[in-house]
Amino acid sequence: MGRRERYNVADSAQQVVGGFLLAGPFVVTEEVWVLATNMTWLHGLFVVGIVFAIGYGALYEADDDRDPDREAEVAGVPVRFVSLMVVSFGSVAVLAFAFTAPDQFLADIPTADRPGATVRAISVGAIFAVVGAATADSVF
Numbered sequence: 001m002g003r004r005e006r007y008n009v010a011d012s013a014q015q016v017v018g019g020f021l022l023a024g025p026f027v028v029t030e031e032v033w034v035l036a037t038n039m040t041w042l043h044g045l046f047v048v049g050i051v052f053a054i055g056y057g058a059l060y061e062a063d064d065d066r067d068p069d070r071e072a073e074v075a076g077v078p079v080r081f082v083s084l085m086v087v088s089f090g091s092v093a094v095l096a097f098a099f100t101a102p103d104q105f106l107a108d109i110p111t112a113d114r115p116g117a118t119v120r121a122i123s124v125g126a127i128f129a130v131v132g133a134a135t136a137d138s139v140f
């Protein structure tokens with residue numbers, strides 16, 4: 001087994017820039033929130049799976065120079081991938097709450113349904129954030 005590659009804070013910073021850049025427009029788009037209110041928990045899980053697949057593919061399948069088996073790990077998962085998922089979902093969540101998007105776009109649904117719809121909207125936005133975060137990580 002070869003030497004493990006270190007994961008630097010600068011790598012996360014690049015992901016954050018890319019994630020926030022692409023997440024922003026989708027957080028304030030009403031259609032994303034309408035989609036989320038119409039989704040079931042099964043749709044939400046499917047979307048989360050899409051985010052994970054895009055992230056893994058962008059980091060390790062699209063880049064021949066990067067090997068997940070040679071990277072630093074946490075619980076057997078590459079730290080870079082864990083960071084990518086945190087940034088992808090986290091950037092959307094932070095912006096959603098900073099812009100009070102749930103209050104703006106979910107005011108017409110019952111209060112008890114808002115947390116689930118918010119999580120599903122964050123998952124939809126994460127599809128775009130993961131593209132930005134992974135691209136920034138790979139390019140810079």
